Amino acid sequence: MRIVVCVKQVPATNDARIDPETKRIVREGVKAILNPFDTYAVEEAVLLRNRFGGEVIVISMGPEKALASLREAISVGADRAILLSNRAFGGSDTWATSYVLARAIQKIGQVDLVICGKQAVDGDTAQVGPGIAAHLDWLQATNVNHVEDVTDRDMKVTRMHEDGYDVCELAFPAVLTVVKGINIPRVPTLRGRLASLKSEIPVWGPADIGTDIDKIGLEGSPTRVVKTEPPKPRSTATKKISGAAVDCAIELVRELRLRSIL
Amino acid sequence: MRLRQEYEKAEYKNIWVVAEILSGKVQPVTHELIGAARPLADQRNSQVWVVLMGSGVTSQAGSLFTFGADKVIIVDDERLSGFVDELESKVLVRLIEKYKPETVICGATTRGRALIPRVAVMTNCGLTADCTGLGIDPENGDLLQTRPAFGGNIMATIRCPSHRPQMSTVRPRVMKAPEPDLNRTGETIQEAVEDSDTAKIKRIIEIFHSDETVVNLADARIIISGGRGMKGPAGFDMLRKLAAKVGGAVGASRAAVDAGWIPYAHQVGQTGQTVQTKVYIACAISGQIQHLVGMQSCDLIIAIDKNPDTPMMQMADIAVQGDVFEIVPEIIAQIPKL
Numbered sequence: 226m227r228i229v230v231c232v233k234q235v236p237a238t239n240d241a242r243i244d245p246e247t248k249r250i251v252r253e254g255v256k257a258i259l260n261p262f263d264t265y266a267v268e269e270a271v272l273l274r275n276r277f278g279g280e281v282i283v284i285s286m287g288p289e290k291a292l293a294s295l296r297e298a299i300s301v302g303a304d305r306a307i308l309l310s311n312r313a314f315g316g317s318d319t320w321a322t323s324y325v326l327a328r329a330i331q332k333i334g335q336v337d338l339v340i341c342g343k344q345a346v347d348g349d350t351a352q353v354g355p356g357i358a359a360h361l362d363w364l365q366a367t368n369v370n371h372v373e374d375v376t377d378r379d380m381k382v383t384r385m386h387e388d389g390y391d392v393c394e395l396a397f398p399a400v401l402t403v404v405k406g407i408n409i410p411r412v413p414t415l416r417g418r419l420a421s422l423k424s425e426i427p428v429w430g431p432a433d434i435g436t437d438i439d440k441i442g443l444e445g446s447p448t449r450v451v452k453t454e455p456p457k458p459r460s461t462a463t464k465k466i467s468g469a470a471v472d473c474a475i476e477l478v479r480e481l482r483l484r485s486i487l
Numbered sequence: 488m489r490l491r492q493e494y495e496k497a498e499y500k501n502i503w504v505v506a507e508i509l510s511g512k513v514q515p516v517t518h519e520l521i522g523a524a525r526p527l528a529d530q531r532n533s534q535v536w537v538v539l540m541g542s543g544v545t546s547q548a549g550s551l552f553t554f555g556a557d558k559v560i561i562v563d564d565e566r567l568s569g570f571v572d573e574l575e576s577k578v579l580v581r582l583i584e585k586y587k588p589e590t591v592i593c594g595a596t597t598r599g600r601a602l603i604p605r606v607a608v609m610t611n612c613g614l615t616a617d618c619t620g621l622g623i624d625p626e627n628g629d630l631l632q633t634r635p636a637f638g639g640n641i642m643a644t645i646r647c648p649s650h651r652p653q654m655s656t657v658r659p660r661v662m663k664a665p666e667p668d669l670n671r672t673g674e675t676i677q678e679a680v681e682d683s684d685t686a687k688i689k690r691i692i693e694i695f696h697s698d699e700t701v702v703n704l705a706d707a708r709i710i711i712s713g714g715r716g717m718k719g720p721a722g723f724d725m726l727r728k729l730a731a732k733v734g735g736a737v738g739a740s741r742a743a744v745d746a747g748w749i750p751y752a753h754q755v756g757q758t759g760q761t762v763q764t765k766v767y768i769a770c771a772i773s774g775q776i777q778h779l780v781g782m783q784s785c786d787l788i789i790a791i792d793k794n795p796d797t798p799m800m801q802m803a804d805i806a807v808q809g810d811v812f813e814i815v816p817e818i819i820a821q822i823p824k825l
Contacts, residue, residue: 236637238638238757238776238777238780261757261758262758318613319604319614319616320607320608320611320612320613320614323604323608324608346638346757346758346780347636347637348616348636349616349617349635349636349637349638349761350604350616350617351600351604351616352600352604352607352614352616353604354604355572355600355601355602355604355605355608356604356605356607356608358572358605359576359604359605359606359607359608359609360608362687364572364573364687364688364689365572365573365601365605366572366689367572367597367600367601368597368601370751381692384570384597385597385752386509386570386597386598386696387509387596387597387702387703387705387706388509388510388696388703389694389695389696390694390695390696391569391570391691391692391693391694391695392691392692392693392695393569393689393690393691393692394689394690394692395689396687396689404751405751405754405758405759406751446613447489447607447611447612447613447614447647447649447650448613448614448615448645448646448647449645449646449647449648450643450644450645451631451644451645451646452643452644453636453641453642453643453644454641454642454644455640455641455642456635456639456640456641456642456784459783459788459802459804460804462804463800463801463802463803463804463805463806464804464805464806465795465806465808466805466806466807466808467795467807467808467809468809470809470810470813470814470817471817473807473808473809473814473817474814474817474818474820474821475817475821476807477789477805477807477814477818478818478821478822480805481766484787486709486765486766486787487733487822487823
């Protein structure tokens with residue numbers, strides 16, 4: 226089974242702090258990490274390969290420093306990685322990004338399964354996984370929290386929905402997006418870390434994967450960001466209530482009634 | 488479609504709302520989106536159409552008119568009873584190519600966020616995820632789509648200047664559902680699933696929904712959330728009682744989920760769900776940043792904790808200092824019977 230995992234390097238939230246003025250989170254100058262949801266995608270791919278054989282290939286579109294996230298994936302068991310990096314890819318929205326990733330998957334060839342994290346925690350769009358499936362015209366299952374009955378032709382997956390869950394049979398090739406809870410990602414061993422440092426990670430550009438120039442980068446992106454601004458700051462005043470439990474409760478219920486909530 | 492010339496925009500008309508169906512029923516987010524689409528359509532001198540895809544849904548078309556729809560396209564087929572992404576996207580793409588809407592909006596629900604990205608790629612259209620605001624640029628009819636990114640730390644406004652239709656998914660509970668006008672009616676259009684649509688699709692084997700698994704955090708008005716300080720599953724039983732009393736849903740921090748006190752479906756935060764409810768009551772949640780990014784856009788944040796110095800107590804609009812195990816039962820007792 227050949228599995229491709231698509232990952233993204235994102236700013237680490239751990240490093241962020243709260244701005245006392247706006248009560249919002251400040252993320253400038255924070256270090257980069259592997260997108261948390263992607264750690265579940267990598268682990269699931271490694272688990273499947275360990276059971277059924279094959280290969281796990283991790284790919285990412287991003288700047289050169291994203292190599293660190295690819296190495297992290299190799300340190301926990303991925304066989305190899307490819308970085309998709311080129312100035313021409315810059316400015317890609319989710320349409321163009323999923324196109325580039327889909328072209329890379331076609332270039333790799335003979336891929337049975339693509340696994341992505343549910344969403345990246347910086348953009349929060351959750352659009353790239355289904356986008357890849359659409360570009361490839363493959364089946365897709367999003368919000369997957371369980372995989373079972375894997376054969377060489379298909380697998381059963383459990384998807385989480387707002388009103389419960391369902392189990393579906395998904396024929397290969399297919400794209401999954403996975404949520405936390407599908408597995409517990411392993412921590413890298415020393416040997417894994419060494420392997421990741423030694424691994425040669427090729428860098429592919431548009432010519433390597435045969436992308437149409439008008440489908441990548443800003444030019445290939447249907448959406449345009451017109452402006453970005455900080456959200457409305459929260460009221461900085463905190464109303465403090467303390468004292469006996471019953472008094473706190475009475476006070477809080479009164480506050481809720483004042484706001485027509487109860 | 489990518490447009491070569493500005494005048495080609497005129498070929499695309501009307502705002503479509505893709506109805507959200509769960510367990511065979513139209514969900515409130517559909518009414519909210521009709522409400523949001525109505526003034527935009529009026530501004531463009533066009534109409535609001537709803538695409539109602541599902542099994543046994545025909546009888547629900549009438550109520551969509553009362554919320555402001557002008558036309559409803561009904562695709563009622565038993566093959567649409569579960570959520571088959573590949574099938575629904577093929578049907579929707581065919582309808583889009585046939586009727587050429589200017590704009591397509593859909594709830595930013597699990598289904599919407601799986602279906603619409605697929606449709607956007609298939610139709611070569613731009614898509615903006617998880618919008619919290621929609622407007623129209625009167626100059627050129629471009630939809631101005633506002634969405635939070637970086638866990639709500641940046642608000643980005645996005646447009647799609649040279650592709651039609653323009654597509655967005657919109658968060659539930661952000662737009663206000665209009666009051667239904669029971670005298671309002673409209674026209675229905677019947678469309679069908681074609682046999683070719685069912686090639687290369689997944690097969691749904693089983694669908695489970697029970698009170699145990701229903702955790703519709705996105706659609707809740709009030710979320711009562713518990714953290715490490717709830718000390719165990721019994722603490723969450725207490726929160727469930729409060730939630731039942733106020734008609735809310737129960738959320739949880741990652742710490743409580745990882746401790747096994749409550750299932751993952753309840754988790755709010757970076758690796759759980761992002762919520763934007765009217766009221767968020769954080770019970771004994773210290774407020775690590777990964778949690779805060781999942782709930783900081785809620786209108787009113789209330790924290791209950793012994794420790795007044797936690798990040799959650801600092802960011803809250805109302806901070807109640809005390810023992811959650813003493814205060815919550817008192818709140819339950821104080822709330823009048825509804």
